[in-house]
Amino acid sequence: MEAAHGRETAPPPADPPTSSGRAGRNLPVAVAVGAGLGALVLVSLYTIKEIFLGVMTFFLAYGVRELSQAFRAQGIRLPQVPSMAAVVAALVAAYVAGMFGLLAAVALAVPALLVWRMFIGTRGYVRDSTAGLFIVAYVALMGGIVSLMLSADDGAQRIVIFIAVTVSSDIGGYFAGAFLGRHKMAPIISPKKTWEGFAGSALACMLVGAGLVPWLLDGGRLWQGALLGAAVVCAATAGDLVESVIKRDLGIKDLGTLLPGHGGVMDRLDSLIVAAPVVWLLLELFVRTT
Numbered sequence: 001m002e003a004a005h006g007r008e009t010a011p012p013p014a015d016p017p018t019s020s021g022r023a024g025r026n027l028p029v030a031v032a033v034g035a036g037l038g039a040l041v042l043v044s045l046y047t048i049k050e051i052f053l054g055v056m057t058f059f060l061a062y063g064v065r066e067l068s069q070a071f072r073a074q075g076i077r078l079p080q081v082p083s084m085a086a087v088v089a090a091l092v093a094a095y096v097a098g099m100f101g102l103l104a105a106v107a108l109a110v111p112a113l114l115v116w117r118m119f120i121g122t123r124g125y126v127r128d129s130t131a132g133l134f135i136v137a138y139v140a141l142m143g144g145i146v147s148l149m150l151s152a153d154d155g156a157q158r159i160v161i162f163i164a165v166t167v168s169s170d171i172g173g174y175f176a177g178a179f180l181g182r183h184k185m186a187p188i189i190s191p192k193k194t195w196e197g198f199a200g201s202a203l204a205c206m207l208v209g210a211g212l213v214p215w216l217l218d219g220g221r222l223w224q225g226a227l228l229g230a231a232v233v234c235a236a237t238a239g240d241l242v243e244s245v246i247k248r249d250l251g252i253k254d255l256g257t258l259l260p261g262h263g264g265v266m267d268r269l270d271s272l273i274v275a276a277p278v279v280w281l282l283l284e285l286f287v288r289t290t
Helices: 028-047 049-072 080-118 124-150 155-180 195-216 224-252 265-286
Strands: 183-188 190-194
Touching: 028 049, 028 155, 028 183, 028 190, 049 124, 049 155, 049 195, 049 265, 080 124, 124 155, 124 265, 155 195, 155 224, 155 265, 183 195, 190 195, 190 224, 195 224, 224 265
Parallel strands: none
Antiparallel strands: 183 190
16 A cells, blocks of 8 residues: 555564564453453343443444544545444444344445545545445444344353354464464464464364353254354454454554553454354354344
């Protein structure tokens, strides 16, 4: 991508190899923030599910703000207001009206973004509108799929499985990569990712999935949970790499600073966003919603 002054922006320097999955992070702080977020998720899910919906909507809308600021540094004027509105509409519509509501919200968001940007001016229209459509697909649509899982009668259990299995990918990969990591997976994109770390992620995802699916879902089977875990580790790893590519293209290390020890909201949600449709689809195939 070219910067506003016309020169190609060089990618940020590769982080030096360390045992940490994210160089320079304060591990105790990161663990404390992660534990706090986990407690918030569990309390909201098992009291009033709409609280979780509100929390998720806030974080994803804030994530759009982070992306908007990152894009602006490269001269991209993201239509921020309609993009944030699209996220809110998609999540609420999916929760209230299911797949029809999600599709309607996303479909209406597209012309809204195009028209909104049209009145700002013609210069950079295609570039900026494309960034807005990227937000609709990457944040609004994926977030709406999480709302679909939440809206089921056993939605709390589905969300717990989704988050626990996806987060276990980070945890398993962190420890396996720290102690065993030798062979780089994608050195240009993410220098610290190793195949040994990926194997640790896969093992953790499959064990957690095999344990949670038969325990939390009526009719769930151990093999279904293991298969879910195998699919999630691929999606979560892809999501992490996609986020790394985005940040390298924009020439930044983190998308924000809201979450101490983690970076920005989108830095924390990268794996979850891409894993969401995979988990939703497999759970729909394995255990039908009621």
